[in-house]
Amino acid sequence: MSDTPVSKSSRLRPILVTASAAAVFLILDLVTKSWAWDNLRPPNRSIAAIGNWFHWSYSFNTGSAFGFLRGQDFSRPLFIVVTLVTVVYMAALVRKLPTDRLYGFFAIGCIIGGALGNMHDRLLRQDTDPHGNLTHGVVDFIRVCAPWNPRGLCWPNFNVADIALVVGVALLIPYLMFHAQPPETKEDSPEAKPAT
Template identity: 40%
Template structure:
């Protein structure tokens, strides 16, 4: 299998798997939970809780005027996916992990965009908390894929930068 095919496989398979798993889990929550309903999975630590997020990460802009918020959250992901497509195109042919990372981010952005277009909000349901003292904002598979993809991109960038700074130079006499 050619290197280009492997790069494309990592990218498009990542997008496909994220969208399928994300949408399947959200449909499961929508069909089995009432809005606000919570099911403890690990007592005092993790629950499945059906939340509607009209904002972005951590509810950012959730209370903004819908005349601004709705178009903003439809246009920004589309622009992001175009930018990610250009980044993918410019990757070296052997950049499998960065290709997969861009696929994770793209799949996550597309998964949440599907919710916004179909429902007008994003379905969040993964609810991490510490007893009743601290609650991390609920999130979903798409959000997780975006975070993991960004982490892989950052790590690969740091590794690439480190590798470039540690290139041995010939000793001159």
């Protein structure tokens, strides 16, 4: 894409959408994690928010989704590097993707905000593990259980950053599949080309 004044102007709105979504989810994630840290930590309180299936329940995750690589010494630097690469790649997409559908840029903002929210915890948040050792990890505090079996069938705890990541990926995949190429212009269409 050429760097003409028009192209720079058309790129401004997607950048604002991306930055706004990232900032909103990052702030919301940090605020809610801070609340969970202050109100749900030891003795690991669990508060039923909606019936028996939606709870505020503190857990400290030293791995990633579903506790993947939990307790591994290399997991923290690995996830930090992966997060940085992801954020850089998402920022590059903002500069390259067509600007006619803004939901793709909202999706990118969700991914950036969620990734930075969890990276913040991995860099700065420490809690004690079951053995009394101080370790870095991510605060999870949302627990959803099956309404028909609220005690025996529950989704692993998650947080607002995880929600942002899931929403972002769910929106970005169809965007990249169906709208990642610029729309065809009249000059590019076969009908517009003179017959030879």
